Amino acid sequence: MTSSLSAHWDTAREIRSILLRFVAFAILLANLLLGGSDGAEGTHFLVVVSYLVISIASVATARFLPGLSWLKTVFVALDALLVALILYAHILGGPVTKNHNLTTTSLVVAFILLNHVGLKQDRRLVLVFSGIVLVSWVAMLAITAARHHTADAMSLLAAFFNQDLGLTVSFGFTAFAIYLLARDHDRTRKEALKADKRRLNLSRFFSPLVVADLQEGSSNLDLERRNAAIMFVDLRDFTSFAETAPARExxxxxxxxxxxxxxxxxxxxxxxxxxIGDGVMAVFGQPTPTEDDADRALACALDLVDALSDWKNHSMLNGYPALNAGIGLHYGTVVGGVLDSGCHSEFTVIGDAVNVAQRLETLAKSLDAPLVVSSAVMIRLQNPVPSALWIPQSSVPLPGRRLPIDVWYLRREAGLNQAEDNSGYETGGMQTALQRSPFQSSPPASDLRTA
Known part of the structure; x- marks a missing residue:
């Protein structure tokens, strides 16, 4: 999955590179028109025209062939060869006896194009450009020294170690500094992309507020006991459907x-x-518990009853299986945080409250109910119990638990809906929030005992 942050950076950098190319062209043209080429006007004119052609080709490539990244290296190498051409005109192009000191114009071209490459913020391109220029420059100085020296070695060294070599070293130092900046930018970019990828992965499981806590390394990630609402959602008869359904469906x-x-x-x-396959485990109050965790969890469960009912009917109308769902919801104490298991660390919750919520979801199947809620959730509510056709049931035994539990559930009423009449399939109507009764009072205290 490509990060949107990476795509944004790449686009912004490409636009900036295009703009800077034409700024560099304008500076090169101004240098040519203002003179100072000392007999190398023809070479400078050729460089300006060639640079314009390369710039147009670079823009066309970025527009129509964005996938050919290797062409960027080709264009940078061509830019470096243009610099080498100007250096040749000033160092080796004239007679052997002529003074070969570089002019300001030739140096401006070299440093302008180096800065343009540096602003691409790609250390590989900086190495390509500066490597070609430096090798060409030093080679030309060596050839010039060999052409001017006398018989002894000292004169050769003196001819080589001159002012031009100092300019070469200055260019090399500048290129090295730009390379370091590009390398640091590359590292920062990779870290930002990693963080963005982690955020995208986390956002698949956590709400934005929780993602912020996880990215900041909050102490809430440590394993500790917390109160939380635990919800399990599961599809009915999904295993049978999965055994025969095509993989794509x-x-x-x-x-x-x-x-x-x-x-x-x-x-x-x-x-x-x-x-967990067709099962979903959700937590409200992890990693940071709040006073309204139970309220939000119950509101979520009721909305899911509606949403899954609509989804079921929509699936049936489109020729897909109409699968019922069951939801179990419980509130209690859990141990939550990052559970380290060697090669794999998991951010999760464990404890009896998790087991109870899972068993309530299983109980929903035997009760033929879309939602089963423990009395512990009702007790914890800050607001009045949401209106619905609640059916209370006391002392319900749960497998694996010694003490029974009081529950409240919604009935999945049998019957045919309008979609059945149109399609011929029997789906069974689900009790939804749209059919909730005006029941407003809180459950009697005697019926709300925690397990």
Missing amino acids: LALVLAEYRHLVSGTIFQHGGTVDKF
């Missing part, structure tokens, strides 16, 4: 289902702890 149904459930959970500030 299976992937489509599962993707739609997960997107719907996780999106609703995020809207209510919850966290997707994990996906």
Whole structure:
């Protein structure tokens, strides 16, 4: 998955490079018109025209062939050869007896094009450009020294180590500094892209506020006991459907289902702890518990009842299987944080409250209910119990637990809806939030005992 941050940087850098190319061209043209080429006007004119052609080709490539990244290296190498051509005109182009000191114009061209390459912020391109220029420059100075020296070695060294060599060293030092800046930028860019990738991965499971905590390395990531609301969502008869469904249809149904459930959970500030096939485990109050965790969790569960009912009917109308869903919701104490298991670390919650929530989801199947909520959730509510056709049931035994638990659930009413009449499929109507009764009072205290 390509990061949007990376694409934005690449686009901005390419636009900046195009603009700087034509700024560099304007400076080269101004230097040519203002003179100072000392007999190398023809060479400078050729350089200006060639640079314009290379710039136009570079723009066309970026526009029509953006995938050919190697062409960027070719254009930079051509720029370096233009600099070498100017150096040749001033160092080796004249007679042997002529003074070969470089002019300001020739130096301006070399440093302007070096800066242009540096602003691409690609250390590889800086190495290509500066390497070609430096090798050409030093080679020309060596040839010039060999042409001017007398018989002894000292005269050869004296001819080589002159003012021009100092300018070469200055160019090399500038190129090295630009290379270091490009390298630091490259490292910073990679770290930012890694952070952006981590954020994108985390955002698949956590709400934006939780993602911020995770990226900042908050102490909330440490394993500790917290109160939280735990929700399990599971599709009914999905295993049977998966055994015979084509792979593409299976992937489509599962993707739609997960997107719907996780999106609703995020809207209510919850966290997707994990996906387990067609099951989803969500947590409200992890990593930071709040007073309204139970309220948000229950509101999320009721919205999911509606959303999954609509999704079921929509799937049936489009020829896909109409799968019922069951939701279990419980509130209690969990141990939450980053659980280190050697090669793999997991941000999760564990504890009895998790087991109870999972068993409530299983209980929803035996009760033929879309939602089963423990009395512990109802007790924890800060606001009145949301209106719905709640059915209380006391002392419900749960597998693996010694003490029974009081629950509240919604009935999945049997019947045919309008979609059934149109399609001929029997789907069974689901009790949804749109059909909730005006029941407003809180459950009786005697019925709300925690396990």
